[in-house]
Amino acid sequence: MADPSPKPVPLLKDELDIVIPTIRNLDFLEMWRPFFEQYHLIIVQDGDPNKTIKVPEGFDYELYNRNDINRILGPKANCISFKDSACRCFGYMVSKKKYIYTIDDDCFVAKDPSGKNINALEQHIKNLLSPATPFFFNTLYDPYREGADFVRGYPFSLREGAPTAVSHGLWLNIPDYDAPTQLVKPRERNTRYVDAVLTIPKGTLFPMCGMNLAFDRELIGPAMYFGLMGDGQPIGRYDDMWAGWCVKVICDHLGLGVKTGLPYIWHSKASNPFVNLKKEYKGIFWQEEIIPFFQSATLPKECTSVQKCYIELSKQVKEKLGAVDPYFNKLADAMVTWIEAWDELNNTSEQTTSKQANGAAK
Amino acid sequence: MADPSPKPVPLLKDELDIVIPTIRNLDFLEMWRPFFEQYHLIIVQDGDPNKTIKVPEGFDYELYNRNDINRILGPKANCISFKDSACRCFGYMVSKKKYIYTIDDDCFVAKDPSGKNINALEQHIKNLLSPATPFFFNTLYDPYREGADFVRGYPFSLREGAPTAVSHGLWLNIPDYDAPTQLVKPRERNTRYVDAVLTIPKGTLFPMCGMNLAFDRELIGPAMYFGLMGDGQPIGRYDDMWAGWCVKVICDHLGLGVKTGLPYIWHSKASNPFVNLKKEYKGIFWQEEIIPFFQSATLPKECTSVQKCYIELSKQVKEKLGAVDPYFNKLADAMVTWIEAWDELNNTSEQTTSKQANGAAK
Numbered sequence: 001m002a003d004p005s006p007k008p009v010p011l012l013k014d015e016l017d018i019v020i021p022t023i024r025n026l027d028f029l030e031m032w033r034p035f036f037e038q039y040h041l042i043i044v045q046d047g048d049p050n051k052t053i054k055v056p057e058g059f060d061y062e063l064y065n066r067n068d069i070n071r072i073l074g075p076k077a078n079c080i081s082f083k084d085s086a087c088r089c090f091g092y093m094v095s096k097k098k099y100i101y102t103i104d105d106d107c108f109v110a111k112d113p114s115g116k117n118i119n120a121l122e123q124h125i126k127n128l129l130s131p132a133t134p135f136f137f138n139t140l141y142d143p144y145r146e147g148a149d150f151v152r153g154y155p156f157s158l159r160e161g162a163p164t165a166v167s168h169g170l171w172l173n174i175p176d177y178d179a180p181t182q183l184v185k186p187r188e189r190n191t192r193y194v195d196a197v198l199t200i201p202k203g204t205l206f207p208m209c210g211m212n213l214a215f216d217r218e219l220i221g222p223a224m225y226f227g228l229m230g231d232g233q234p235i236g237r238y239d240d241m242w243a244g245w246c247v248k249v250i251c252d253h254l255g256l257g258v259k260t261g262l263p264y265i266w267h268s269k270a271s272n273p274f275v276n277l278k279k280e281y282k283g284i285f286w287q288e289e290i291i292p293f294f295q296s297a298t299l300p301k302e303c304t305s306v307q308k309c310y311i312e313l314s315k316q317v318k319e320k321l322g323a324v325d326p327y328f329n330k331l332a333d334a335m336v337t338w339i340e341a342w343d344e345l346n347n348t349s350e351q352t353t354s355k356q357a358n359g360a361a362k
Numbered sequence: 363m364a365d366p367s368p369k370p371v372p373l374l375k376d377e378l379d380i381v382i383p384t385i386r387n388l389d390f391l392e393m394w395r396p397f398f399e400q401y402h403l404i405i406v407q408d409g410d411p412n413k414t415i416k417v418p419e420g421f422d423y424e425l426y427n428r429n430d431i432n433r434i435l436g437p438k439a440n441c442i443s444f445k446d447s448a449c450r451c452f453g454y455m456v457s458k459k460k461y462i463y464t465i466d467d468d469c470f471v472a473k474d475p476s477g478k479n480i481n482a483l484e485q486h487i488k489n490l491l492s493p494a495t496p497f498f499f500n501t502l503y504d505p506y507r508e509g510a511d512f513v514r515g516y517p518f519s520l521r522e523g524a525p526t527a528v529s530h531g532l533w534l535n536i537p538d539y540d541a542p543t544q545l546v547k548p549r550e551r552n553t554r555y556v557d558a559v560l561t562i563p564k565g566t567l568f569p570m571c572g573m574n575l576a577f578d579r580e581l582i583g584p585a586m587y588f589g590l591m592g593d594g595q596p597i598g599r600y601d602d603m604w605a606g607w608c609v610k611v612i613c614d615h616l617g618l619g620v621k622t623g624l625p626y627i628w629h630s631k632a633s634n635p636f637v638n639l640k641k642e643y644k645g646i647f648w649q650e651e652i653i654p655f656f657q658s659a660t661l662p663k664e665c666t667s668v669q670k671c672y673i674e675l676s677k678q679v680k681e682k683l684g685a686v687d688p689y690f691n692k693l694a695d696a697m698v699t700w701i702e703a704w705d706e707l708n709n710t711s712e713q714t715t716s717k718q719a720n721g722a723a724k
Contacts, residue, residue: 113475136566136567136568136569136653137562137566137567137568137569137622138568138569139530139532139538139568139569139571139622140532140537140552141556147550147551147552147553147554148537148552148554149537149539149543149547149550150539150543151537151538151539151540151569151571152538152539152540152543152569152571152599152603153540153569153570153571153600153602153603153606153649154540154569155649155650155653156542156646156650157650168501170501170502175502175510175511175513176501176513176514177511177512177513177514178513178514178515178516180518181511181512181514185511188509188511189509190502190509190510191509192509192510192557192558193557194503194556194557194558195554195555195556195557196554196556196558200499200563201562201563201565201566202566203563203565203566204498204499204563204564204565204566205498205499206498206499206500206501207498207499207500207501207513207514207515207516208515209501209513209514209515237514238515240515241514241515244515260499260501284518287515287517288517288518288519291498291517
């Protein structure tokens with residue numbers, strides 16, 4: 001006799017991995033069970049590799065601790081941060097799937113204004129599977145969404161859109177503020193549900209947060225490097241920002257789209273602003289030079305794959321940001337190591353090149 | 363004895379004019395009475411000047427018909443369109459106030475999700491009086507709004523923002539679609555209330571709709587020319603688009619911000635798509651060349667006032683778009699006439715120059 005109520009197969013079930021960096025037991029997954037249970041998880045354990053991380057029953061997962069990372073990458077493991085959630089990008093590298101969703105373990109299921117639990121992953125998938133509109137702004141937001149379209153005056157030649165590489169989701173409750181803002185506004189909570197998804201226009205940078213983020217690994221994966229943060233590094237909490245700047249410059253060059261907006265998750269806990277300030281303070285003044293660097297960065301035509309773009313960007317980082325601090329020379333080297341490790345594990349440097357070229361030509 | 367309940371004085375009561383182009387009695391103002399009654403209206407009567415337009419009692423207004431426009435501008439009146447709502451820009455020119463709000467006479471008061479009537483004008487004023495953020499994208503939308511701020515990774519040097527020149531409001535019910543989309547989706551209604559205001563990033567063009575629009579006349583007024591449309595012209599329904607492209611290029615050059623999003627009005631009536639198609643069809647293919655032209659247009663440093671920018675832009679229009687159709691030569695000439703007429707009526711070409719320079723330097 002057949003199961004009377006078989007679970008419906010969720011979107012992209014076998015084409016998406018959920019990457020979670022953590023230092024604790026993953027009880028938060030209980031709340032996500034209805035939405036995550038049928039997907040494969042990649043857990044990247046940060047900190048002490050001898051600690052055991054408990055994962056609730058019924059989830060399908062693989063877990064990597066520092067010993068695993070060292071064993072798999074050998075000397076190239078030095079490009080993966082330690083004692084920092086930047087280590088999550090190792091999960092992007094070992095995944096064999098086309099799509100990645102990454103979420104922090106202090107993020108819970110949020111409710112929409114009608115009180116319904118939001119299936120964040122489903123919304124990310126919708127964002128990734130529909131085109132983006134980086135070349136012209138649509139005032140009614142995502143024109144591919146039901147009940148919306150391109151408005152009067154939107155060029156018809158641009159209505160096919162561009163492939164979407166990144167879907168950046170937002171946070172209710174604790175907003176993603178820097179340490180100074182946390183210190184100044186300790187009680188501020190985000191309660192505004194903005195019912196929109198929009199494409200960040202070509203040529204515009206944005207602060208990409210890694211808390212609730214999905215992307216197309218084949219289109220942009222090799223650029224999703226979260227840099228050198230945490231243990232032994234002069235900076236923290238800029239891992240996702242670094243990735244976001246690089247990703248956006250490369251997406252703009254390759255004609256790919258980056259979306260932001262829905263879905264929301266419920267961010268449960270503000271991190272300690274004093275600890276954050278210590279991690280961030282160099283970033284706070286470095287970013288005043290880093291951002292103009294990325295705003296003016298251009299990539300030559302020959303850069304037809306994400307890997308080629310990323311290697312070129314690493315050269316420019318060394319050349320232009322090396323003078324800001326020697327850290328950027330180390331980071332530029334790590335960017336190269338990251339690409340080498342990515343290609344070794346994925347064995348796709350040629351394959352990705354031609355895929356990228358197709359993607360960009362669309 | 364004092365009035366027991368004096369009406370509160372609304373924001374910018376003596377610094378803002380409401381400009382309404384119309385061909386019919388303005389019964390729609392009844393619905394707006396609580397929000398508009400204390401402001402001054404400038405009504406631009408389109409079409410037959412012998413027709414009498416009835417304005418509900420109690421409104422303070424001045425009304426201009428075609429005879430008035432011809433009398434006031436003399437031979438320069440040929441830059442003001444006839445039999446097209448583009449004539450509204452005459453109202454911008456004769457206003458003596460710092461701010462303008464313009465609204466179509468088929469736009470009613472919309473309700474927010476809680477069922478409350480939306481004071482569209484008040485929201486526009488809030489948008490105009492708070493800074494814009496054109497140089498970097500803030501993922502939580504308007505950082506100056508209550509309950510929001512700049513997110514982690516937003517450069518501190520950019521948090522002062524830029525002066526806001528334009529506030530572009532949206533429409534519930536009938537969306538602002540072009541004729542082909544109207545024909546394909548005759549029953550589509552916009553029911554999504556997106557609770558956001560955002561700055562359109564520097565370098566990105568957008569389709570500016572004139573239905574529900576506010577701007578700072580001192581900062582950008584001379585660029586708000588709605589072009590040559592309607593009677594005797596090969597094109598219609600591109601008046602606001604034309605203004606939007608010019609305005610955005612000039613705002614980007616002068617370091618001014620353009621916001622879009624809230625407030626919504628209730629757009630009551632879809633215009634006839636067959637009539638619209640006739641007006642639009644040349645625009646539909648011309649815009650494929652016009653938009654790349656504006657996307658790549660750059661203004662020299664010497665253009666330090668809106669007027670100088672606009673005259674320079676008119677030269678580039680003639681040079682680059684004249685080949686598309688002779689209409690653009692005529693339009694380029696009208697752009698110059700418009701600026702001459704503006705300066706004549708406002709007697710502020712020098713004054714505006716220095717104000718602009720201050721605005722841009724902020």
